[in-house]
Amino acid sequence: MSLIVTGSIGIDTIHAPTGRADAVLGGSAIYFAAAASFWSPVRLVAAVGEDFPAELEAPFHAFDIDLAGLEKREGSQTFRWTGKYLEDMNDRETLSVELNVLAEELPPVPEAYRDSRFVFLANTHPGGQLELRSQFGRAELVVADTMDLWIENERALLEDLLRQVDGLVLNDSEALLLTGERNPVIAGRKILEMGPGFVVVKKGEHGALLVHRDGAAALPAFPAADVVDPTGAGDTFGGGMMGHVAKHGDTSMAGLVKAMAAGTVVASFNIEKFSLDRLLDLDRATIDQRLKQYAAMLNVA
Amino acid sequence: MSLIVTGSIGIDTIHAPTGRADAVLGGSAIYFAAAASFWSPVRLVAAVGEDFPAELEAPFHAFDIDLAGLEKREGSQTFRWTGKYLEDMNDRETLSVELNVLAEELPPVPEAYRDSRFVFLANTHPGGQLELRSQFGRAELVVADTMDLWIENERALLEDLLRQVDGLVLNDSEALLLTGERNPVIAGRKILEMGPGFVVVKKGEHGALLVHRDGAAALPAFPAADVVDPTGAGDTFGGGMMGHVAKHGDTSMAGLVKAMAAGTVVASFNIEKFSLDRLLDLDRATIDQRLKQYAAMLNVA
Numbered sequence: 001m002s003l004i005v006t007g008s009i010g011i012d013t014i015h016a017p018t019g020r021a022d023a024v025l026g027g028s029a030i031y032f033a034a035a036a037s038f039w040s041p042v043r044l045v046a047a048v049g050e051d052f053p054a055e056l057e058a059p060f061h062a063f064d065i066d067l068a069g070l071e072k073r074e075g076s077q078t079f080r081w082t083g084k085y086l087e088d089m090n091d092r093e094t095l096s097v098e099l100n101v102l103a104e105e106l107p108p109v110p111e112a113y114r115d116s117r118f119v120f121l122a123n124t125h126p127g128g129q130l131e132l133r134s135q136f137g138r139a140e141l142v143v144a145d146t147m148d149l150w151i152e153n154e155r156a157l158l159e160d161l162l163r164q165v166d167g168l169v170l171n172d173s174e175a176l177l178l179t180g181e182r183n184p185v186i187a188g189r190k191i192l193e194m195g196p197g198f199v200v201v202k203k204g205e206h207g208a209l210l211v212h213r214d215g216a217a218a219l220p221a222f223p224a225a226d227v228v229d230p231t232g233a234g235d236t237f238g239g240g241m242m243g244h245v246a247k248h249g250d251t252s253m254a255g256l257v258k259a260m261a262a263g264t265v266v267a268s269f270n271i272e273k274f275s276l277d278r279l280l281d282l283d284r285a286t287i288d289q290r291l292k293q294y295a296a297m298l299n300v301a
Numbered sequence: 302m303s304l305i306v307t308g309s310i311g312i313d314t315i316h317a318p319t320g321r322a323d324a325v326l327g328g329s330a331i332y333f334a335a336a337a338s339f340w341s342p343v344r345l346v347a348a349v350g351e352d353f354p355a356e357l358e359a360p361f362h363a364f365d366i367d368l369a370g371l372e373k374r375e376g377s378q379t380f381r382w383t384g385k386y387l388e389d390m391n392d393r394e395t396l397s398v399e400l401n402v403l404a405e406e407l408p409p410v411p412e413a414y415r416d417s418r419f420v421f422l423a424n425t426h427p428g429g430q431l432e433l434r435s436q437f438g439r440a441e442l443v444v445a446d447t448m449d450l451w452i453e454n455e456r457a458l459l460e461d462l463l464r465q466v467d468g469l470v471l472n473d474s475e476a477l478l479l480t481g482e483r484n485p486v487i488a489g490r491k492i493l494e495m496g497p498g499f500v501v502v503k504k505g506e507h508g509a510l511l512v513h514r515d516g517a518a519a520l521p522a523f524p525a526a527d528v529v530d531p532t533g534a535g536d537t538f539g540g541g542m543m544g545h546v547a548k549h550g551d552t553s554m555a556g557l558v559k560a561m562a563a564g565t566v567v568a569s570f571n572i573e574k575f576s577l578d579r580l581l582d583l584d585r586a587t588i589d590q591r592l593k594q595y596a597a598m599l600n601v602a
Contacts, residue, residue, distance in 0.1 A: 088483050182389050185526040206507035207521055216526075217598040220508055220519035225486040254600075261601035295602035297518040299555075300562035300595065 003246035004043040004113055005032045005239070006132050007122025007145075008102055009070075010079040011056065014274060015095070017087055018228045024275035025056045027079060028122040028145070031232035034279045035239030035266045036120075037063040038287055040246040042239075043116060045069035045132075047107040049077035049100055059276050071107040076100060089227050090204055109135050118246040120238065121165070123147045126157040133164050141251055143167035145238060151177045163195040166251075169238050172203045184209050185216050198256060200241070202234050208260055214253040219260050222268035222294055229274045233267045236279070240266035265291045304547035305344040305414055306333045306540070307433050308423025308446075309403055310371075311380040312357065315575060316396070318388055319529045325576035326357045328380060329423040329446070332533035335580045336540030336567045337421075338364040339588055341547040343540075344417060346370035346433075348408040350378035350401055360577050372408040377401060390528050391505055410436050419547040421539065422466070424448050427458040434465050442552055444468035446539060452478045464496040467552075470539050473504045485510050486517050499557060501542070503535050509561055515554040520561050523569035523595055530575045534568045537580070541567035566592045 007029030014021045033042040043066040052072060060067055077100040084093045106128050119136045121129040121144040129144055136142060144165045150158050151174060162168065168191060172184055181187035188199040188211025198212040207220040240263035245251060250258070265287060272278045308330030315322045334343040344367040353373060361368055378401040385394045407429050420437045422430040422445040430445055437443060445466045451459050452475060463469060469492060473485055482488035489500040489512025499513040508521040541564035546552060551559070566588060573579045 183526060183528065185524045189526070203507065206504065207519070209521075209524060211524075216524035218508070218521035218524045219599070219601070220510075220521045223486045223510060223512075223517035223519045225484060225490070225517075227484065257598065258601050292602075295600075297558065298520070298599035298601060300520070300559050300599060301593075301597075 002043065002116045003036055003040045003118040003120070003242060004045065004116035004136070005029050005036065005120045005122055005242075006045040006106070006109075007032060007124065007235075008079050009046045009048050010081050011052075012080075012231060012275065013082040014085070014229055014231055015083070016085040016089070016229055019274070021229065021274040023053075025059055026081060026231060026275060028235045030059065031235035031270070031276065032120060032122055032239035032242070033065045034059065034063045034276055035236035035263070035270065036243030036246070037065055038240070038266060038282070038284050039243030039262065041066065042243070043069060043113050045107055045109055045113065047071040047073050047076070047101045047104075048079075050074050052078045059280060062280055068110045069107060069113060073101055073104070073107075076104060083231070085230065089230055092230070106131065114138075117141070118242060119143070120242050121145065122235070122238075126150050126154050126161045129161050130157065130164070133161065140249075141166050141245065143169060143238075143242060145169045146174065148174055148177055159194060162191070165196050167198045167200065168196045169200045169202065171234065172201050175199070175201050185211060188216065198253075200256075200260065202237060204230070204233065208237065208264065210253070210256055210260060212253045212256065217253065217257050219257065219264055219298075222264055222290065224268050224271065227271050230271050231274075232276070233271050236270040237263035237267040239263070261291065261294060265294055303344065303417045304337055304341050304419040304421070304543060305346065305417035305437070306330050306337065306421045306423055306543075307346040307407070307410075308333060308421075308425065308536075309380050310347045310349050311382050312353075313381075313532060313576065314383040315386070315530055315532055316384070317386040317390070317530055320575070322530065322575040324354075326360055327382060327532060327576060329536045331360065332536035332571070332577065333421060333423055333540035333543070334366045335360065335364045335577055336537035336564070336571065337544030337547070338366055339541070339567060339583070339585050340544030340563065342367065343544070344370060344414050346408055346410055346414070348372040348374050348377070348402045348405075349380075351375050353379045360581060363581055369411045370408060370414060374402055374405070374408075377405060384532070386531065390531055393531070407432065415439075418442070419543060420444070421543050422446065423536070423539075427451050427455050427462045430462050431458065431465070434462065441550075442467050442546065444470060444539075444543060446470045447475065449475055449478055460495060463492070466497050468499045468501065469497045470501045470503065472535065473502050476500070476502050486512060489517065499554075501561065503538060505531070505534065509538065509565065511554070511557055511561060513554045513557065518554065518558045520558065520565055520599075523565055523591065525569050525572065528572050531572050532576070534572050537571040538564035538568040540564070562592065562595060566595055
């Protein structure tokens with residue numbers, strides 16, 4: 001059940017009330033791929049620059065990730081992001097961002113990836129997402145992420161993309177921006193009218209909401225006391241969800257809710273340490289144990 | 302399994318983006334009692350003034366509520382509240398409040414109520430809650446609600462109360478105010494150190510969190526598109542929860558989570574119409590149908 005993800009890889013510097021991490025591995029694609037790999041092998045399409053340090057490469061080899069689509073581009077620099085979490089870890093400020101290679105042309109999709117059945121178009125310019133979308137005509141499920149920047153500045157292209165994907169994943173604030181609706185159930189329904197068969201609204205510590213042609217479902221976050229670094233929580237959620245879907249092939253509403261539970265639990269581990277550190281010392285048995293605990297917590301029948 | 306609630310009964314005027322309701326029935330105790338009565342008979346202790354209009358009395362008789370403790374006090378006026386919901390229905394402003402009878406002495410607890418096994422001390426001055434607490438020495442479970450006003454101004458009395466109750470129900474903003482902790486799991490643990498065996502943190506549209514000596518559990522709200530009037534959502538949640546506990550007598554962590562699910566679902570009906578209008582045309586079969594839907598939605602095992 002081949003799963004492919006396209007997105008960013010970056011060098012992050014993170015300031016948080018819990019500490020600081022300098023020049024660590026980050027970016028939507030690597031968080032997504034690492035999380036998804038606990039359920040399914042992942043094919044990665046992403047680019048870094050010639051400055052990408054060898055010591056940040058280890059995680060690429062620690063997970064079941066196909067690196068044929070990872071380009072180290074000569075003459076380019078890696079995407080860099082510096083962010084600061086405030087006392088309320090739900091709020092963060094971007095202190096600096098250098099797009100670098102992300103502002104250049106997309107890395108090519110290896111020929112061997114063209115038969116991918118499950119495609120995740122992580123957040124990038126919707127023009128790039130459309131171009132990637134066109135390369136996976138045989139895909140069973142194509143899901144996209146997006147952000148406020150594109151909703152505000154590339155609305156027409158984004159609407160074009162929405163007509164061509166099966167699912168959309170976005171934050172609650174982005175759902176409001178896209179639809180003008182504060183109620184995420186109503187916002188989700190409006191997005192369905194734009195094309196996708198389902199929408200997942202991510203609410204951070206408050207969990208996630210699925211709005212599907214067959215109804216709506218909400219899941220809470222796993223109750224977490226040890227939040228060290230929320231970076232990548234949304235990407236690991238998406239990765240766990242898509243990895244689970246690729247593994248089980250169930251895109252029904254009930255199947256997606258189970259996949260969201262997998263995403264919820266792997267994200268709850270990710271935030272326990274900086275960067276990908278917690279994912280690196282995690283195994284499927286530990287995940288399954290917490291998934292069992294999560295399912296038991298939600299057993300209200 | 303006798304359940305008693307003490308709290309306010311008021312005449313509310315509500316402005317909302319969805320409409321306006323003038324001089325309708327409100328107050329924590331009646332919302333709580335009506336919701337709880339779907340699971341268990343409820344004994345009510347509350348006072349209204351001589352101005353209380355006959356046309357607002359019907360709901361008292363529409364539910365299984367013992368009115369022996371409802372005092373109509375001559376020479377006093379009923380509590381009145383006027384509030385306005387903003388575009389984001391999570392925010393509300395109090396436009397005016399007249400405490401009236403709420404600022405006077407508490408109504409007496411009928412002798413016949415003294416054997417109540419389940420006691421809910423709805424939000425009022427902690428001095429009054431302590432006085433009521435002392436009248437139910439034989440209770441199996443005593444749960445209190447509180448608010449920012451008492452946390453800020455009557456801290457010592459509130460801490461005294463916390464040493465004498467089994468559970469506390471409060472909003473997330475109140476949990477932060479009480480403990481200085483933004484993470485509701487950590488805030489809940491700090492509250493446990495103050496005395497109660499469990500804490501329920503209400504998060505409105507984001508559901509509720511239980512922090513218990515045996516662990517923590519989160520439940521989402523029922524995904525609702527038709528929010529007309531959020532007034533009483535927290536009180537009906539508490540009522541459904543306590544009614545369920547009084548019915549089944551299960552105060553274990555798993556029992557409380559099931560009770561919270563009952564509260565979640567009855568609250569999701571309450572917000573569909575102004576005042577108690579939706580509860581008045583609701584029956585247990587309709588509640589059970591949605592509870593089944595809610596449990597199925599949360600079945601991620």
